[in-house]
Amino acid sequence: MTTKTYGQYCGVARALELVGERWALLIIRDLLVGPKRYTDLRAGLPKIPTNVLATRLKEFEQAGLVERRVQARPSGAIVYELTPYGADLEPVVLALGAWGARSLGELRPDEIVTPDILVMALRSTFQPGKQKAKYELRFGEIVVHAIVDRDDLTVEIGPLDGATVVEAFGPIGPLLTGAIDGAEALKTGLLKTSGTAADLDRFAHFFRIGPAPA
Amino acid sequence: MTTKTYGQYCGVARALELVGERWALLIIRDLLVGPKRYTDLRAGLPKIPTNVLATRLKEFEQAGLVERRVQARPSGAIVYELTPYGADLEPVVLALGAWGARSLGELRPDEIVTPDILVMALRSTFQPGKQKAKYELRFGEIVVHAIVDRDDLTVEIGPLDGATVVEAFGPIGPLLTGAIDGAEALKTGLLKTSGTAADLDRFAHFFRIGPAPA
């Protein structure tokens, strides 16, 4: 909760007062993948100062974006979950992700990839079509899966039996921006698949955004 | 340009590094309405410190979002204009506006409304349909117009001959969130129109978003 307001009767300004502070939308991004515990959020955002995380969560709770729930015993764990109001930020996060992904170039050594990042990358680059498909995307230890059903998409963390396996060995940015197509990705060794080159091309067709900026 | 990075290979994180700082997306919002001079931007964002505005513009220019152009003489004016890359932020701003507008309640005395805010409010709440219509929306001294052509929308600053005039006398938030419909808005005196109650209902149908959060 920014005590400093923008002084404008405007939806954009109001939104930024609620989720415009540093780290805010990255926390929302991870919660859009699923409810998480404090420690899970820290694991997904290693560079966030713990006091900032605690402050944001309190602000979100007070603003009605996030609910803090204590699980039944014996776990007794505390989980943070988006309310429907908070979950309605998904279009915002997806739009930001689609725009920002175009500026993703090389994977720098100081940059990490988490399961949540991969899930949201697929969700934000999805192009509805008329086909069905199941993919299991692997990136090192990280495994997520996507179920495409025409214009419907489900992406979640973990493997999926019977899916076409796509394994990435480098930054997926160039693939998602169309800077490289499926067949080329196979040749360069950026990607491997349990399927065919055509499968990979279909994958690159489903999950694609505009070209990178000049 | 935040020198502090989030350390994540993620489109959302990259986008926030470029336009996640304070005031950034509000400057973009105003530039999405049209190119503007430094003084115009200050007028539209009265509470922005001048050094922050200057810094953001320099960051945007360096990131390739904004172009700084010196007009031909005799005006010699300096205008800031979005590049195509910067203009691609429109879906982000519209999504933020649509989400944040639901939290717009009363118009507080310390909050202003500018032509740019009104233009983006209409753009972000537009629901494509099968009809055509022309509206001139007035809010005090502010006049903008919208041309609806089925699923196509044009909103710009200024009056429009032959349009249905809609004049607002209070906060338009409740109208846009559907908390109040056209007929009711007429009765309460929130809105007046040169047309009929049915015209106003149609207007409220074109520019509408989800209900306000509980």
Added chain:
DNA sequence: CTGGATCCACACAGATACTG
């Protein structure tokens, strides 16, 4: 006038240590 630059005070973020 426009289009900024400069200065200072302060709130918030970053880093780390510590606790129920």
Added chain:
DNA sequence: CAGTATCTGTGTGGATCCAG
């Protein structure tokens, strides 16, 4: 595990000043 406490630094707010 789920935070709080503390200290330090940087970005922001606010005012003023200046050059073309």
